[in-house]
Amino acid sequence: MFRRKFLQSLGFVSAGLSLPLAPAALAADPAQTPPTGQKLSLAPLTIKGKVHQGGTGLAGVAVTDGYNIVLTDKAGKYTLESNATADFVHVSIPRGYAFPHEKGVARFYQPIKPGTAKMTADFALQKLASDDTKHTFVVWADPQMINKKDCHELLTSSAPDLQKLAAQYDANTFAIGCGDLVWDKFELFEDYKKAVEISSLPFFQVIGNHDLDLTARADEGSSRTFKSHFGPTYYSFNRGEIHYVVLDNVFFIGPPKKYIGYLPEQQLQWLEQDLSHVKPGTTVVVALHIPVNSGDQRR
Known part of the structure; x- marks a missing residue:
């Protein structure tokens, strides 16, 4: 009962996103679903690193692997x-x-190589030139490109329009691509990224149902291609006094194009940890693609 109430309330919060509110290429992540006959490895992995600006450590920054979250110490180490x-x-x-970011696409992550037992992951950040308490973000949802004609329109019309719009806003403006970046045509992700570059804004991405590998065996492998382009499917970040959370609630249930709105327990546990580090009373903006608890009618 408590889970249902939580998910329903989350759906109401995320609905607010639809309102107008004023370094090298990364390798594809390992397949989440192992081939038949291959055992899933649970080998331990220790990740160490430092979050810093120009070598000076930043304390209290949250670092995560999608399961657990730790905060950096006084020296910026974790x-x-x-x-x-x-x-x-x-x-x-x-x-x-x-x-x-890399040409606009947010790069706040590092991929974990398969078979790694120890890893060093440092994150170099840059202080903004101005206060970000007052800021603007733009939501760009459902481009749903299915062919080159769609890409041409996005690149020559929508992206330049967004660039002109962004020029009217403050320097701390960013954007969220809220899912269905393409329509099942993963080769068009490259055109989407070109449009992001034209916009001149840093862009965070949300996974949508048309961004899933619909030939995957299970949900765990359905986000493989998306991740190879844009990184983790759920994460958080901060701007000014607002905490932003991106969630992956498009749950693939197997048959082609069958999915429901659902947040797995792993993601909910991560979200609980994430929010535990947020000051009570802070505004939290949630971005996801479809209603959280869509029910049987979506099956």
Whole structure:
């Protein structure tokens, strides 16, 4: 009962996103679902690193592997005990710092190589030139590109329009691509990224149902291609006095194009940890693609 109430309330919060509110290429992540006959490795993995600006450590920054979250110490250092099922280590960018990106696509994470027992992951951040308490973010949802004609329109019309819009806002403006970046045509992710570059804004991505590998055996493998382009499917970051959370609630149930709105227990446990580090009373903005508790009618 408590889970249902929580998910329903989360759905109401996330609905607010639809309102207008004023470094090299990364390798694909390992397959989450092992081939038949191959055992899933649970080998332990120790991740250590430092979050810093120009070598000076930043204290109290959240670092996660998608399972557990730790905070950096006074020197900006952290140790995260993980295992071989984790795909990425990523940082929740604190307020007052720029969003690392590659041609606009947010790069706040590092992939974990398969078979790794120890890993060092440092994150270099840059202080913003101005206070970010007042800021703007733009939601760009459902481009749903299915062919090159759609791509041409996005690149020559929508992206330039967004660039002009962003020029009217403050320097701390960012954007969220809220899912269905393409329509099952993963080769068009490259065109989406070109559009992001044209926009001149740092972009965070949400996974949508048309961004899933619909030939995957289970939900665990359905986000493989998306992750190879955009990193983890759930994470958080901060800008000004607002805490932003991106969730992956498009749960693939097997048959082609069958999915429901659902948040697995692993993600809920991560979310509980994430919010435990947020000051009570802080505004939290949640971004996800579909209603959280869609029910049987979506099956």
